């Protein structure tokens with residue numbers, strides 16, 4: 594690569610300029626973006642499945658309407674993100690094939706099961722809460738189309754987070770069984786939510802370079818700490834116990850200290866050994882196969898229109 598071009602690119606990024614699709618960029622920058630944005634898009638789409646599992650069993654019409662709207666928002670997020678990745682010269686088809694073949698990753702969190710209705714609250718509160726923590730800084734990521742997609746996504750995610758908290762607030766004020774259900778959900782979703790931020794900084798191969806290129810604006814550990822600090826008081830408000838005996842307020846640091854994450858579990862799930870990994874991928878592949886007739890009909894329509902305009 595032309596060193597003058599590289600230097601100019603580095604200068605622009607350091608000056609907080611947005612890089613746009615037609616601008617020159619190093620190949621490794623393009624590759625990193627396609628990896629991160631497509632993984633993000635896949636997460637939104639696969640992320641519809643755990644919640645979709647409860648649509649037919651929502652306990653009231655209002656809760657069902659809220660859940661439907663939230664899941665549709667996630668589909669929208671996936672679509673904006675695929676569009677942003679396409680501006681880097683990768684086709685939607687290639688990205689989807691990479692997901693279906695198991696080559697592309699999606700967030701570890703969506704490989705866990707939703708066993709009770711309280712899990713829907715825990716996903717909104719913790720999973721969307723973690724997603725926002727990570728996505729707010731991405732509104733200032735250096736690639737323009739990704740940054741702009743994040744603006745709307747963050748607005749919608751904050752509604753999602755609040756609906757999850759509100760759902761749990763109702764449960765903890767309900768019967769003892771309902772409160773126990775909320776506690777059980779927090780117990781199962783807490784640690785996997787902390788894993789969403791990725792490996793510790795000193796084990797994260799991509800962080801240093803992505804920070805320099807301002808693709809990432811904060812590191813995995815910084816965001817994880819911020820999430821813990823914001824979420825522990827919310828758990829207290831709900832009257833629920835965070836399942837971490839080592840969790841303590843550290844006056845000196847001005848942050849919570851927390852226990853060791855089970856990184857062996859994290860890496861196993863990243864490798865594709867998550868509790869529901871096979872089911873999640875099968876659901877996506879089946880949806881693709883069952884939608885073949887729609888794609889064929891759209892192609893046939895387009896061909897017919899093209900012929901008409903020739904005539």
Ligand code: FAQ
Nearest residue numbers: 633636637640699700701724788789790791797798799800
């Ligand atoms: N799961 O060097 P790093 C949502 C991989 S929010 C799976 O630290 P990086 C909303 C990583 O890809 C969830 N893989 O990597 C919603 C890399 O592997 P590679 C999605 C993970 O990229 C809510 C390797 O480990 N959000 O969907 C994970 O600098 C409710 C080494 O890691 C985003 O994707 C993980 N948790 O930092 C939807 C946000 N962590 O590719 C429905 C955008 C790491 O080199 C319902 N992404 N890996 O083979 C990011 O900010 C970053 O990509 C990180 C990882 C922070 C996730």
